Amino acid sequence: LSGNRNFDGRIHPYAKQAFLASPPLVVAYAIAGTIRFDIERDVLGIAPDGSEVRLKDLWPSDAEIDAIVAAHVKPEQFRNVYEPMFGQRLHGGEKVSPLYDWRPMSTYIRRPPYWDREGLGALA
Numbered sequence: 454l455s456g457n458r459n460f461d462g463r464i465h466p467y468a469k470q471a472f473l474a475s476p477p478l479v480v481a482y483a484i485a486g487t488i489r490f491d492i493e494r495d496v497l498g499i500a501p502d503g504s505e506v507r508l509k510d511l512w513p514s515d516a517e518i519d520a521i522v523a524a525h526v527k528p529e530q531f532r533n534v535y536e537p538m539f540g541q542r543l544h545g546g547e548k549v550s551p552l553y554d555w556r557p558m559s560t561y562i563r564r565p566p567y568w569d570r571e572g573l574g575a576l577a
């Protein structure tokens with residue numbers, strides 16, 4: 454699956470297991486027709502000329518990805534979406550925070566530590 458709804462029976466009642474993967478990996482496993490192989494080493498399929506096709510033959514390099522992002526992902530695309538969101542206000546004029554109000558004492562939903570500015574987060 455490439456989404457977050459990975460629970461038994463989501464795809465089909467007889468599908469008892471679901472595996473979460475990035476969309477390109479979902480496509481690679483679909484081409485192979487199974488998940489029971491080493492995605493980095495085993496053959497995904499055979500090309501019309503008879504040569505073996507592996508993931509490394511299909512997967513873009515970091516340089517190719519960087520070139521696509523540089524050419525097509527622009528800061529104004531994000532500004533157009535997020536600046537209006539951060540500028541929202543309640544009917545009475547009080548500013549509304551677009552951020553989730555994390556409750557530190559919750560035993561169900563907790564703020565992930567990845568982006569914390571203190572401690573061990575990525576922004577620390």
